[in-house]
Amino acid sequence: MREPRLVALNEPLAGELGLDPEALASPEGVEALAGNRPLAGSEPLAMAYAGHQFGVFVPSLGDGRALLLGELLDREGRGRELHMKGSGPTAFARGGDGLASLGPMVREFLACEAMAALGIPTTRALAVLATGEGVARMRGFEAGGILVRVARSHVRVGSFEYFAHRGDLEGLARLAEHAIAVLDPDLSGREDRVLRFYERVVGRSAELVADWMAVGFVHGVMNTDNTAVSGETLDYGPFGWVEAYDPATCYSSIDRHGRYAFGMQPTIAQWNLARLGECLVPLALADPGGGASARERGAGGLCGALRGRLPPPPARQARASRRGALGAARRGLPRAARRAARRPHPGLPAPLGARARAGGGGSRLPRALPRAGGGVGLAWAVASGARRAGERGWAEAGGDAERATPSSCCATISPSGRQGRRRSGSSSASSSGFASSSPGLSKNSRNTPRSPSRPDRRSG
Numbered sequence: 001m002r003e004p005r006l007v008a009l010n011e012p013l014a015g016e017l018g019l020d021p022e023a024l025a026s027p028e029g030v031e032a033l034a035g036n037r038p039l040a041g042s043e044p045l046a047m048a049y050a051g052h053q054f055g056v057f058v059p060s061l062g063d064g065r066a067l068l069l070g071e072l073l074d075r076e077g078r079g080r081e082l083h084m085k086g087s088g089p090t091a092f093a094r095g096g097d098g099l100a101s102l103g104p105m106v107r108e109f110l111a112c113e114a115m116a117a118l119g120i121p122t123t124r125a126l127a128v129l130a131t132g133e134g135v136a137r138m139r140g141f142e143a144g145g146i147l148v149r150v151a152r153s154h155v156r157v158g159s160f161e162y163f164a165h166r167g168d169l170e171g172l173a174r175l176a177e178h179a180i181a182v183l184d185p186d187l188s189g190r191e192d193r194v195l196r197f198y199e200r201v202v203g204r205s206a207e208l209v210a211d212w213m214a215v216g217f218v219h220g221v222m223n224t225d226n227t228a229v230s231g232e233t234l235d236y237g238p239f240g241w242v243e244a245y246d247p248a249t250c251y252s253s254i255d256r257h258g259r260y261a262f263g264m265q266p267t268i269a270q271w272n273l274a275r276l277g278e279c280l281v282p283l284a285l286a287d288p289g290g291g292a293s294a295r296e297r298g299a300g301g302l303c304g305a306l307r308g309r310l311p312p313p314p315a316r317q318a319r320a321s322r323r324g325a326l327g328a329a330r331r332g333l334p335r336a337a338r339r340a341a342r343r344p345h346p347g348l349p350a351p352l353g354a355r356a357r358a359g360g361g362g363s364r365l366p367r368a369l370p371r372a373g374g375g376v377g378l379a380w381a382v383a384s385g386a387r388r389a390g391e392r393g394w395a396e397a398g399g400d401a402e403r404a405t406p407s408s409c410c411a412t413i414s415p416s417g418r419q420g421r422r423r424s425g426s427s428s429a430s431s432s433g434f435a436s437s438s439p440g441l442s443k444n445s446r447n448t449p450r451s452p453s454r455p456d457r458r459s460g
Contacts, residue, residue, distance in 0.1 A: 126150055219239055
């Protein structure tokens with residue numbers, strides 16, 4: 001960088017890392033933070049990883065504009081990785097300039113420290129620097145910036161996907177051993193360390209997302225390459241906090257379908273963790289001794305971890321919700337309507353999706369209510385109840401009960417729940433759903449419903 005300038009320095013964090021804030025603020029320290037002067041013992045590298053971006057797998061992503069400077073020990077003896085963002089193009093830049101604007105770097109600095117003050121696991125921002133160079137963006141040239149951040153680990157779910165997609169089991173195993181040694185060293189050397197490591201990643205991620213939901217935080221882009229196995233909030237892009245509770249809140253301009261909306265974050269975290277579990281299956285099945293029992297234990301253990309720690313899939317939740325809604329709807333119906341739904345008039349066609357019982361006894365409500373208002377099952381139950389009420393109305397009016405045909409009582413409700421229309425020559429009954437007490441309608445009335453044997457398909 002030509003003329004790097006220190007914009008912000010996190011002095012309390014520097015003290016936690018055992019660094020001298022005054023030395024970092026000196027010209028030599030600024031040159032080191034900007035990457036112009038390599039740190040002692042540092043071997044900068046750009047990390048390779050893959051990832052699912054908005055559900056679409058991309059086999060090669062990597063740090064296109066960032067460098068991992070190395071690892072240092074804080075005052076408590078914990079390893080912390082030092083990472084520089086916006087330092088220029090790398091082998092993974094994919095045609096980009098590898099630079100960053102100063103504004104987003106300052107914004108991430110503030111977000112990191114705000115989340116840390118709230119007690120939520122997150123990467124920490126050590127410093128923000130202005131590069132003294134312009135960065136070409138859509139609005140024109142902007143001031144360039146660099147963010148120096150600290151994390152327990154920058155290994156992501158996408159890091160495992162990178163090796164698993166290529167079938168590189170040796171690289172996958174080395175990555176898993178490294179992550180275990182850094183994040184969960186007490187698991188090193190155990191036979192079931194991969195399974196126990198996966199369980200801990202699931203636990204850390206669940207607690208992190210719960211913390212997000214508690215404070216109304218919206219990450220914005222929960223791709224697998226932005227999901228750290230350390231359980232820390234990583235990569236602040238189009239993030240924000242909800243001002244009023246709204247599960248559909250979404251701050252990403254490219255997330256047109258709301259995949260990463262506020263209310264979707266627990267489900268997306270589950271989905272990302274399932275992708276990690278898929279990558280770890282070969283390692284869980286590996287058995288250095290060649291015994292089949294260990295492989296079976298590995299497979300069963302991983303599946304058990306998935307079943308025990310993850311909520312049911314969204315499709316299963318939706319099915320359970322529909323079953324619960326149907327049961328509530330049935331319980332909410334009047335007893336007469338439920339009996340009428342079980343014993344419809346012989347002239348009525350069977351409800352949509354139902355099958356008449358053997359012996360012509362009756363039919364059942366459909367298993368699931370349709371998405372339209374009211375629903376076929378409810379509409380048919382009400383219509384069947386209306387048949388008996390219509391018969392009583394005809395009898396009280398002195399009419400012939402036999403005239404109270406299905407057409408005259410409840411055939412106005414078509415399978416779509418709407419009223420059908422009569423063609424010329426159809427029955428002369430009323431379309432109100434109940435038989436009229438004054439059966440003096442003309443046969444050519446436009447309000448006369450069609451025969452139930454020929455439902456009006458146009459009404460749907």
